[in-house]
Amino acid sequence: PDSPRGICGATADVMVARNFLRAVASGSGCYIHVVENTALNLKNTALEKGKLRGKGALERLCKIFGISGGDEYEKALKVADAVLKDIYRPVYEKMELVEKMAYPPRFKKWTELGILPGGAVAEVYKGVVKCSTNLNSDPVDMLLNCLKLGISTGIYGLTLTNLLNDVLLGEPEIRPAPVGLRVIDPDYINVMITGHQHTMFVHLQDRLTESDVVTKAKAAGAKGFKLVGCTCVGQDLQLRGAHYTEIFDGHAGNNYTSEAILATGAIDAVLSEFNCTLPGIEPICDKLLIKQICIDDVAKKANAEYLPFNFAERAKQSDEIIGKIIDSYKERRSKVALNLQKDHGHENSITGVSEVSLKKFLGGNWKPLVDLVVSGDIKGVAGVVGCSSLVSGGHDVLTVSLTKELIARDIIVLTAGCSSGGLENCGLMNPEAAELAGPKLKAVCKKLG
Ligand code: SF4
Structure with missing residues (x-):
């Protein structure tokens, strides 16, 4: 910059820390919104004695929380x-589950640093306040505040959302499953799902397989309904897909694949409840006559119909949504050409890896994995996680090339989020990907089959 300070006297460090805190507070708000809705859906399901598909997950959470x-x-x-x-x-009351959920030495360090979070919702507003004009101008304080928001977002927005999903939706099971555009079957009425809040449409999902609803699809000329996975919620369904084989054929792709999924012409509706429902899909939906339905206005698209999710009204709402999806199918299928990509993706991508399913696969303890790291057969574990991006060469280019480089050096890769959607569509989660690994990791993969 031409001047070392802004007109108010703020240094470049203050400006950068302030902008960063603003982004972190906003991101924290997103995922606290997700855990809030997920916990509310679990609470409401429990109150009406509804379906809980993950009893083991519930027991484990009770043990961690001290509930009996x-x-x-x-x-x-x-x-x-x-x-x-x-x-x-x-904000002035510390959250109690942090200590129960956290790795103890880390909890000790957070306590020493004074960054244990108060209520997660209140911490978001505190972060937003701090980064407004001429409030906090201490970059260290603002960066420490980011760490505090990171703790509440990580434990509640991510970990607990997943564990509550396990209770409501069923636990992941390791299995091979199809991925990519090949999963789209034009004989069905196809609904592309986008978002992160799977518990908001589980009622609709179950309803789509019930005989009276399937009969309606057949009367419209289709074999039934299919959900087509896209973004994080598609990956979540892929992970738990062993429980949903009737309605879900597989994860078609990550956030930036949505346009290609729609361009196949075989998607009849988009159901969105969170990010990443890209603004870029709006003109495509208009052109291809695809009905857009949004059930949480945090993800409202300009041309989507907003039907706010209401747990108590969900039976009525699911039927209303199904009616609109069938109408869309009838309206568009004779007018829109199909452009299917049956060779895109893979048939046997490995999915369903969670802490619990992986430990079970290893025989009930981590020793086999630890032994391989100790012996040097596996050099270590690297995480390639988070959103996909278009920088550094194009869509998924960075994450795919980085992963190839890591496995070639005998490092196994743990992946999640849209990064994993790109890696699986490029075949890096297939058993055949062992051929790309370094000699030691390849031998381990071959031994495991
Ligand atoms: S991983 Fe990132 S890009 Fe993908 S759906 Fe989630 S938030 Fe969006």
């Missing part, structure tokens, strides 16, 4: 309430 007694519904209610109570605390 009562039937599964009472336990689920207590788990959901514990999460909600924490995130709604004021």
Whole structure:
């Protein structure tokens, strides 16, 4: 910059830290919104004694939280309430589950640094306040605040969202499954799902396989309904797909693949509930007559119909949405040409890896993996996680080339989010990807089959 300070006297460090905190507070707000809705859906399901598909996950959470007694519904209610109570605390009250969820030495370090978060919702507003004009001008304080938001977002927005999803939606199981544009079957009425809040449409998802609804699809000329996975929520469904084989054929692709998925012409509706429902899909949906339905206005698109999710009304809402999807199918299929890509993607991409399923696969403990690291057969584990991006060469180019380089050096890669969508579409989650690994890692893969 021409001047060392802004007109108010702020240094470049202050400006950068302030902008960073603003982005972190906004991101934290997003994922606290997700865990809030997920916990509310678990609570409401427990109150009406609805379907809980992950009993083992519920027991594990009860153990971590120190909850005992009562039937599964009472336990689920207590788990959901514990999460909600924490995130709604004021900023001056520390959240209680942090210590129960965190790795103990890390919790000790956070305590020493004074960055244990108060209520997660209140921490978001505090972060937003701090980064407004001429408030905080201490870059170190603002960066420490980012760490605090990172703790609440990581434990509640990410880890607990996943664990509550396990209880409501069923736990991941390791299995091979198809990925890529090949999963789109034009004989069905296809709904592309985008977002991160799977529990908001689980009722609709179940309803789509019930005989009276399938009969309606058949009357319209289709074999039934299919959900087509896209973005994080598609990956979540892929992960838990062992429980949903009837309605879900596989994950078609990550956020920036949405346009290609729609361009196949075989998608009849987009159901969005969170990011990343790209603004770029709006003109494509208009052109290809694809109905857009949004059930959470945080992800409202200009040309989407907004039907706000309401747990108590969900049976009525699901039927209303199904009617609109069928109407869209009838309206568009004779007018829009198909442009399917049946060779895109892979048939046997490995999915369903969670901490629990991986440990089970290893025989109930981590020793086989640790032994391989100790012996040097595996040099280590690297995470290639998060959103896909278009920088550094184009869509998924950076993450795919980085992963190829890591496995060639005998380092195994743990991946999640849209990065994993790109890696699986490029075949790096297929058993055949062992051929790209270094000699030691390749031998380990071959031994495991
Ligand atoms: S991983 Fe990132 S890009 Fe993909 S859906 Fe989630 S937030 Fe969006």
